[in-house]
Amino acid sequence: MEQEHSAQNTLKDIKQMMERSSRFISLSGLSGVAAGICALTGAWFAHQVISGNDPAFKESYIYESLASGNLFRYKLFTIAVLTLCSAIITAFLFTYIKSKNNNTPLWGTTSKRLMLNFGIPLFAGGVFLLRLTELGYFEMIAPGCLLFYGLALVNAGKYTLGEVRYLGYAQIVIGLVSCWFPALGLAFWTIGFGILHIVYGSVMWWKYDKKR
Amino acid sequence: MKNPIENLNKIFDSRIRLGIMSSLMVNEDLNFNQLKEIIGVTDGNLASHLKTLEENEYIKVQKGFIGRKTNTTYAVTQTGEKAFKQHLEGLEQMIRLIE
Numbered sequence: 001m002e003q004e005h006s007a008q009n010t011l012k013d014i015k016q017m018m019e020r021s022s023r024f025i026s027l028s029g030l031s032g033v034a035a036g037i038c039a040l041t042g043a044w045f046a047h048q049v050i051s052g053n054d055p056a057f058k059e060s061y062i063y064e065s066l067a068s069g070n071l072f073r074y075k076l077f078t079i080a081v082l083t084l085c086s087a088i089i090t091a092f093l094f095t096y097i098k099s100k101n102n103n104t105p106l107w108g109t110t111s112k113r114l115m116l117n118f119g120i121p122l123f124a125g126g127v128f129l130l131r132l133t134e135l136g137y138f139e140m141i142a143p144g145c146l147l148f149y150g151l152a153l154v155n156a157g158k159y160t161l162g163e164v165r166y167l168g169y170a171q172i173v174i175g176l177v178s179c180w181f182p183a184l185g186l187a188f189w190t191i192g193f194g195i196l197h198i199v200y201g202s203v204m205w206w207k208y209d210k211k212r
Numbered sequence: 213m214k215n216p217i218e219n220l221n222k223i224f225d226s227r228i229r230l231g232i233m234s235s236l237m238v239n240e241d242l243n244f245n246q247l248k249e250i251i252g253v254t255d256g257n258l259a260s261h262l263k264t265l266e267e268n269e270y271i272k273v274q275k276g277f278i279g280r281k282t283n284t285t286y287a288v289t290q291t292g293e294k295a296f297k298q299h300l301e302g303l304e305q306m307i308r309l310i311e
Binding site: 007008010011013014015017018020021022105108109 | 230231235249251304307
């Protein structure tokens, strides 16, 4: 009996070592929830700016105003940057706390590999989308964000908790669908970055973090 | 029936050596500091276990440089991979036998 027990323990050790050395597992579910809340807040502000005081507001106007109004564009850009920064900072914070509790370094081999593989599709997508805005294809910004973010997540799934890829698949689907609904860009963006993040984060928190 | 304990490898009795092998099985190569970080042991301890594995030709050592600092990386050899897989099979057999 003693032997059976030790054999099982050894297998468990081996599995843990393999996981620990190849995946960054300190990604906190709360990071996802926090990023989602930032996205919802950002979307709300963006919506305020877009609709302004115009009661007869239609989202399809955005693209015309984006093409013409510089101040308008500047405001939206500021909101976007602030949203991104606050999402990154809060997401980082919760993962930092979890990595402290797990006793795994935040800046180790696995996290570096995760960042690199997550960053490559995002960087390519970012540059591509900046060029699209330069050319005036504003309708494609929201679908593009969702698509490239989804691809980055699927890629990152190999280097962190595997469930991240399901969030990626969902973002890709929403991104593709939204290509055909340009007037609802902000709505799709809010579902993808806001609601999906919160759902995903809560599920992950429930599954991995709750008991600790 | 063959005794499953025959498949178990004495060299992998040590948790640290087991840890080194497990990490190297899923990574192309790792350097000393990365292994230290994963397994969480002191320099001297890790070095002596790495030496044992190297002497048995389970891992190969590659000495290189990053700038002027030495960077020694470790990777699993074919012999090591075979031995490790056999050890895993031995463990599995043992569990199945008792079930």
